[in-house]
Amino acid sequence: MTRRAxxxxxxxxxxxxxxxxxGYELRKRLNLMLGWGRVLSYGSLYPTLKKMxxxxxxxxxxxxxxxxxxxxxxxxQLTDDGHHRFEHLMTEVxxxxxxxxxxxxxxxxxxxxxxxxxxxxxxxxxxRLQERLHRVQADLARTQKEVDRYAAExxxxxxxxxxxxxxxxxRLIDAERRGGQPGPVDGAHLPAGTPDGGPPDRT
Amino acid sequence: MTRRAxxxxxxxxxxxxxxxxxGYELRKRLNLMLGWGRVLSYGSLYPTLKKMxxxxxxxxxxxxxxxxxxxxxxxxQLTDDGHHRFEHLMTEVxxxxxxxxxxxxxxxxxxxxxxxxxxxxxxxxxxRLQERLHRVQADLARTQKEVDRYAAExxxxxxxxxxxxxxxxxRLIDAERRGGQPGPVDGAHLPAGTPDGGPPDRT
DNA sequence: CACGGATATATCAATACGATACGTCGTGTG
DNA sequence: CACACGACGTATCGTATTGATATATCCGTG
Numbered sequence: 001m002t003r004r005a006x007x008x009x010x011x012x013x014x015x016x017x018x019x020x021x022x023g024y025e026l027r028k029r030l031n032l033m034l035g036w037g038r039v040l041s042y043g044s045l046y047p048t049l050k051k052m053x054x055x056x057x058x059x060x061x062x063x064x065x066x067x068x069x070x071x072x073x074x075x076x077q078l079t080d081d082g083h084h085r086f087e088h089l090m091t092e093v094x095x096x097x098x099x100x101x102x103x104x105x106x107x108x109x110x111x112x113x114x115x116x117x118x119x120x121x122x123x124x125x126x127x128r129l130q131e132r133l134h135r136v137q138a139d140l141a142r143t144q145k146e147v148d149r150y151a152a153e154x155x156x157x158x159x160x161x162x163x164x165x166x167x168x169x170x171r172l173i174d175a176e177r178r179g180g181q182p183g184p185v186d187g188a189h190l191p192a193g194t195p196d197g198g199p200p201d202r203t
Numbered sequence: 204m205t206r207r208a209x210x211x212x213x214x215x216x217x218x219x220x221x222x223x224x225x226g227y228e229l230r231k232r233l234n235l236m237l238g239w240g241r242v243l244s245y246g247s248l249y250p251t252l253k254k255m256x257x258x259x260x261x262x263x264x265x266x267x268x269x270x271x272x273x274x275x276x277x278x279x280q281l282t283d284d285g286h287h288r289f290e291h292l293m294t295e296v297x298x299x300x301x302x303x304x305x306x307x308x309x310x311x312x313x314x315x316x317x318x319x320x321x322x323x324x325x326x327x328x329x330x331r332l333q334e335r336l337h338r339v340q341a342d343l344a345r346t347q348k349e350v351d352r353y354a355a356e357x358x359x360x361x362x363x364x365x366x367x368x369x370x371x372x373x374r375l376i377d378a379e380r381r382g383g384q385p386g387p388v389d390g391a392h393l394p395a396g397t398p399d400g401g402p403p404d405r406t
Numbered sequence: 407c408a409c410g411g412a413t414a415t416a417t418c419a420a421t422a423c424g425a426t427a428c429g430t431c432g433t434g435t436g
Numbered sequence: 437c438a439c440a441c442g443a444c445g446t447a448t449c450g451t452a453t454t455g456a457t458a459t460a461t462c463c464g465t466g
Contacts, residue, residue: 002424002452024414032342033354034361041454046416072461073414110353139235150313151236157371158237161364168360205421205454227445244423249447276445 006089007102008040008048013057013078013086014109020061020077023049034104049076057082091117098125119176126169129162209292210305211243211251216260216281216289217312223264223280226252237307252279260285294320301328322379329372332365 001009011030015021021029023046031039052058053076061077078086090106090113097106103125110118136159147155204212214233218224224232226249234242255261256279264280281289293309293316300309306328313321339362350358 004453022414023416024412032339033357042414042416043418043454043456044452104357108351108354108357111351136235148311148314151311153375154236154307154311161367164364164367172356207422225445226447244425245447246423246425246449247421250422 003096003099003101004044005048007105008044009052009057010086010089010102010109011105012048012052012076013082013089014105014112016058016076016078016082017086017109017112020075022073022075024073033108052082055081057085086112093117093120093124095124097121098128115176119173122169122173122176126166126173129166129169133159133162133166206299206302206304207247208251210308211247212255212260213289213292213305213312214243214308215251215255215279216285216292217308217315219261219279219281219285220289220312220315223278225276225278227276229279236311255285258284260288289315296320296323296327298327300324301331318379322376325372325376325379329369329376332369332372336362336365336369 011033012026015026015029023042026049027040027042027045049058053060056079058076059079061075090109093106096102098121103121106121110121136155140155214236215229218229218232226245229252230243230245230248252261256263259282261279262282264278293312296309299305301324306324309324313324339358343358
């Protein structure tokens with residue numbers, strides 16, 4: 001499976017923890033979740049959903065109170081296999097876990113995995129960015145001859161952005177380490193868990 | 204032509220202003236130029252070069268002193284049409300000019316266009332980002348019910364990044380305006396301009 | 407009630423990617 | 437020296453991804 005497809009799969013599995021959802025809604029949530037310009041296209045999402053249905057990671061949800069006149073919408077929910085798959089993907093973090101595309105999704109679901117996995121991903125990502133930084137600076141040292149003013153400014157801004165993300169990660173790692181269980185980020189909200197008292201999804 | 208292809212074309216045209224280059228080198232320069240994770244793939248570059256050759260934007264450069272044993276490498280240079288095309292693309296800025304992909308390339312070549320075009324692109328990009336910001340915040344207001352702590356932190360960080368880019372753009376716009384012709388950006392850093400109170404923007 | 411816009415699923419041609427093949431060169435190493 | 441190995445350099449191709457579009461229902465508003 002390609003990187004992209006795997007990311008979508010992970011995202012769907014993660015989101016469905018909040019309760020049954022249909023394609024359109026998954027797409028909206030996802031596009032919002034990662035401030036993204038890059039949006040998730042239907043041409044990617046729907047085929048993925050079908051494949052996941054085929055491989056038994058998700059299933060169509062029974063929805064009792066659907067009004068019969070209502071346009072059919074296919075609401076999906078996790079199967080046990082789906083739960084396991086999610087847990088597996090979140091725990092068995094390989095070196096691909098901290099690439100640009102995947103990292104955001106993984107991070108968004110950190111609340112559903114253990115601290116050890118979180119730290120591994122955060123540190124992996126930080127190394128990745130630092131390495132990128134070093135490479136750019138090395139290249140820059142060699143190519144510095146006569147750089148255009150604007151080109152240089154673009155470089156500077158790029159490097160600065162990455163450095164800031166590194167700082168952000170460092171703060172998170174630090175919080176993770178000292179916070180242990182409870183509160184890594186000064187967050188305003190409590191750990192979600194499954195919101196079982198939660199919203200009746202019925203219309 | 205699709206957005207991506209147009210971006211590559213612009214990038215090639217811009218780079219070739221520095222002198223003749225061959226594909227491999229263009230790729231390296233390009234990948235460096237935009238701190239990019241997204242790299243330019245051969246599968247995109249070489250076909251684009253051939254198309255540009257066909258449409259007469261570039262031509263093979265005569266290279267006198269090539270050692271005969273040397274593996275053939277195709278060095279390209281701009282034609283007059285290429286120069287015109289570049290100027291046209293940089294000047295006739297439409298609303299597509301400040302999308303994520305294109306903006307970086309355009310910015311890198313700002314030195315080769317006039318202040319008016321620069322300002323239009325910078326302001327366009329800023330509006331684009333602000334609009335994105337507003338949308339996200341609106342969405343956030345509606346969806347804020349029970350947000351997971353990590354998901355929220357990801358949001359926060361995303362918004363913050365965009366806000367910082369907006370600030371960056373504002374500083375650049377400011378510098379452009381007050382700098383007029385000569386030196387909008389300083390060699391190393393930009394004036395940390397607070398908009399109005401502004402004592403000299405000199406570093 | 408008619409209109410437009412949000413909701414919702416689905417498909418498909420066009421395009422971009424990334425892996426790989428092929429070959430040359432420079433460099434270090436036993 | 438000979439050999440391997442990584443950087444240089446062009447080229448192609450199957451496949452994944454996109455983006456646009458078709459279809460259809462629901463709902464709020466003048």
